[in-house]
Amino acid sequence: MLEVKALTKRFSGLVAVDQASLSVAKGSITGLIGPNGAGKTTLFAMVAGFLQPDGGSVSYDGRDITALAPHVRARQGIARTFQIVQPFEGLNVQENIAVGAYLHTPDAGEAMRQAAEIARRVGLGADLAKASSDLTVAGRKRLEVARALATRPRLLLLDEVLAGLNPSEIRDVLPLVREIRDQGVTILMIEHIMQAVMNLCDKVYVLSQGRMIAEGEPRAVCEDPQVIEAYLGHGAAERLRAEQAHA
């Protein structure tokens, strides 16, 4: 459904993303992991259209969308959440979500009704009239997801929706992500929390220093020496293997 080919982004000399490729199958949950500063969010921004790549292409549903503006991609069914939540502060929860719903209806009443329904789906049903700034961190993350869902996406890009949540909140959100997929939305997610990646993802890509260093099933990827070294440093894989052999 989504095909990223040899995407490259340079920020004045620093190569943030270097020839990274990935593909997301329709109906899957695909994970994108990697150490801090690997370029995951930059890659996301290029997929969603917020940054123009210096090389490579993004195609969606078989069409090249590399040059399209973010709002055009949103209309074609690509929605994203932001790693640093970006609610519309002056609007309440329901109005926030309605902005997304307006993509498919010009009618205010209908948009607000849809917004209420989606709020219930993500567990914000009781907070409709709350100012978005009064929400807890977990609430704001849910609001990000709700707003994106309101645009009725076919491909949802989740940028660390679990970061900053406590373990019980994470347990609450995991089924939500799965439920969204089960309703026919393909998901590409950046995530640091391995419990979530292991639990949710059908396939995982690992980005390190801008390069895609591994891909495959979550369990296999976690045992990949290159991945272990990317996270833990040079020689870590060998040491771990040695320790395991001793034990």
Place this chain on the structure above:
Amino acid sequence: MTRPRLATLAIIVVALGVIAFALSGALLNLMIFMMIIALAAQGWNILGGYAGLSSFGHAAFFGAGAYAMAVLQTRFGVNAWVALVIGIALGALVGAFIGFLSFRSGLKGSYFALITLAFAEVARIVANSTNFTGGAAGILLKLQNGLPYLQFADRRYFLLIALGFVAIGLVVSWWLEHSRFGAYLVALRENEQAAQALGVDVFAVKMKAIAISGALTAAAGCLYAQNYLFIDANVAFGSWISIEALFAAIVGGSGTVLGPLIGAIVLLGLGELTKGLSHGIPGMDLMVFGVILVLSVAFSPNGLVMLMKSLGLRAPAKEREA
């Protein structure tokens, strides 16, 4: 957000109309001026209040309307009503022009404010030095009473027309708070990137906003020219009107339906009062302006509308729509 109902707005407009018919002389003139400023402020409020794109140069639109009105009538013999329509359209066009140039390059915040100020100043200097616009001497409109000339011996009728425009401004603002377009404006004010991610074409939305804003403020300029029958570059394109428009909207409550109207009435009312009390010490009303602005920012940064609400002067919460 306070969201008055349409019925509330209708009552306010009718009440102002009734007051108008009780007035005469200087008070009537003051109220006409209040309506003109309110209309200019309503225009500012669409862009600066709802869309969060504060302009320091709404004089560009006000002047476009005023000069269209004056030039078309005196030079081309165009009917006043036709000139009014053209003037409003010209305001929208000037808005689109300034908008296209500034939004293309992504200007916002203080940069946008400065660029609008620059456009208004350029217009002022050009109008002041071109013969076509009457140069520094300005343009005097012919006194011709009668409905076709949009001039009335009984000035209360002119007040009603100005009030009609203010009513249109109220309805436009009311519509903003109940429509997709308005929601998009507020969304891009609060967070442009997030709005884009939700499929909002921010450039198109900003363009529409500045066109509507320019049209409303140009209408105020048209009425000004028609009411005082004289304009020159400093009146039509002077920064005084840019300041009055944004003062009235901010003091009244920017991004609210009633804010600009309330702000214009309070500001000009107090200004007139101090002029009277100070026996015409020059600049006294400007000092009051400054004091009000400081006080309103200190005690009610969201404007008088919100202040009234928090003081309980408004009917208890009925406004929230599900």
